[in-house]
Amino acid sequence: MRRLKISLHTPSAEIEGRHFVMAFTFAIVLMVTDHYTQLADTLRNTLLNILQPVEYLATLPSVLYETFEKTGTDQITLQKQNAALKAENLILQAKLQKMTELQQENRRLRLLLDASGQLPSDRMELIIATVLRASNRPDSEFLMLNKGALDGITPDMPVLDAKGVLGLITHVSELTSKARLLTDPELEIPVRFERTGLRALTRGLGHGRLEVDFVRVGTDVRPGDLLVTSGLGGVYPVGYPVARITSIEHKPQATFLTLTAMPISQLYNNHEVLIVRHGTPGS
Amino acid sequence: MAHRALNPFAWLAVFSYLVALILNALPLSKENALLLPPFGLLVLFYWTQQDLRRTHFLAAVMLGLLYDAMTDTLLGLHALLFSILLFIFLRMRLRFRLAHPLQQAGVLMILLYLFQLMQLPLVYAHLHEQAWGRYFAMPLTTLIFWPLLKYLLDWLTHTPVHINE
Numbered sequence: 001m002r003r004l005k006i007s008l009h010t011p012s013a014e015i016e017g018r019h020f021v022m023a024f025t026f027a028i029v030l031m032v033t034d035h036y037t038q039l040a041d042t043l044r045n046t047l048l049n050i051l052q053p054v055e056y057l058a059t060l061p062s063v064l065y066e067t068f069e070k071t072g073t074d075q076i077t078l079q080k081q082n083a084a085l086k087a088e089n090l091i092l093q094a095k096l097q098k099m100t101e102l103q104q105e106n107r108r109l110r111l112l113l114d115a116s117g118q119l120p121s122d123r124m125e126l127i128i129a130t131v132l133r134a135s136n137r138p139d140s141e142f143l144m145l146n147k148g149a150l151d152g153i154t155p156d157m158p159v160l161d162a163k164g165v166l167g168l169i170t171h172v173s174e175l176t177s178k179a180r181l182l183t184d185p186e187l188e189i190p191v192r193f194e195r196t197g198l199r200a201l202t203r204g205l206g207h208g209r210l211e212v213d214f215v216r217v218g219t220d221v222r223p224g225d226l227l228v229t230s231g232l233g234g235v236y237p238v239g240y241p242v243a244r245i246t247s248i249e250h251k252p253q254a255t256f257l258t259l260t261a262m263p264i265s266q267l268y269n270n271h272e273v274l275i276v277r278h279g280t281p282g283s
Numbered sequence: 284m285a286h287r288a289l290n291p292f293a294w295l296a297v298f299s300y301l302v303a304l305i306l307n308a309l310p311l312s313k314e315n316a317l318l319l320p321p322f323g324l325l326v327l328f329y330w331t332q333q334d335l336r337r338t339h340f341l342a343a344v345m346l347g348l349l350y351d352a353m354t355d356t357l358l359g360l361h362a363l364l365f366s367i368l369l370f371i372f373l374r375m376r377l378r379f380r381l382a383h384p385l386q387q388a389g390v391l392m393i394l395l396y397l398f399q400l401m402q403l404p405l406v407y408a409h410l411h412e413q414a415w416g417r418y419f420a421m422p423l424t425t426l427i428f429w430p431l432l433k434y435l436l437d438w439l440t441h442t443p444v445h446i447n448e
Contacts, residue, residue, distance in 0.1 A: 009335070010335045011338050016370070020340060020369075023344050024367070026344060026359070026362070027344065027360075030362070031358065034357050034358040040358045047349055047352035050349065051304070051308075054301065054304045055308055057305050058305045058306075058308035059310055062310055131310075132310065133309070134310065136307075137356065137406065138317070138410050139356075139408075140354065178355060180355075206408075206409040207411050268313070
């Protein structure tokens, strides 16, 4: 039998101190580099590549549970689900027909207005990705997705769900990617108020909340107002729902209102999400 | 230069770090995940008190970087925190080995409170009312996890201590 022999000859305090100083200095230099430059991004992507097996193995218990649950579903439940899906499919087809009509009308109007005549949906491709896990730290909000560079995912691709904008791809490894949620404090999205057309910027507050910046005091804003993507910057497709205003606060002597909003998308309850890949015009 | 033999359980050490990372990457809700300690750090403490010939700072830095990538924090943050805690732990690892696993868990609980306090300035603004309780309850879970981890790894290594005179 193999036995671990343990020697009590420990490294001297001087060696321990020297190693500590080296580790400490390295960590500080790396933090400064990562905060102020983009130089550490390669290292982060390499680390994400190393972590890919970990990410997949961590999802194994939930995948096994789902498989077990599916096999346990009886025939009557499946028939009910099938009937419900057929009904939903009919409704969606009807909506799609209406949508196609509206799209054509929109294109005609854009041509009349001398715009490009090409809707954003003509130039974008949707990729379905599965959520591997969500962030577990209070100061960051992200989703780990099962699509990476090999699937054509690159940083700065918007992520949507069935209801609205979910976030933005920030880091990509070969097989996985990290999407920062719109409630992350480091993510800002250019939006406009659907009712008034007023432009603003949303910023994450964590815990499923958003702050809306640059709305002047005296502006026509109401609780319940819908915010949609303005398309400024060219990152997010135009007109997708982002959030709804929940509270309006006017601080004395402040130039701008303090607005908070709740995202439209289901931040933590999505199993599958859509990544938007912008194609080349005409593709 | 003195020759240092490889730890015969090097692969077990690597495997235990991998399992620790998987446990921290489990897709749990944010509230529940707040209660989980950094298992990688507990495993690092285990191997530090087990293999006395090394300082384990390289493992601390590498592990810290992987945690940084996994939790999307500033690169170097976990490496820094792990290195500081490891340095404190190195000062007492010989006495730590002699203590009962529950006493050891108590010591590690204090170290994990220090870990939480050191990163508090970063997460302070993002902790809501319920998260505060869970954030500071996390080190208490070491009282359960450490004895389990120690017994499991002791069993896998079968290590009666041979003191080389």
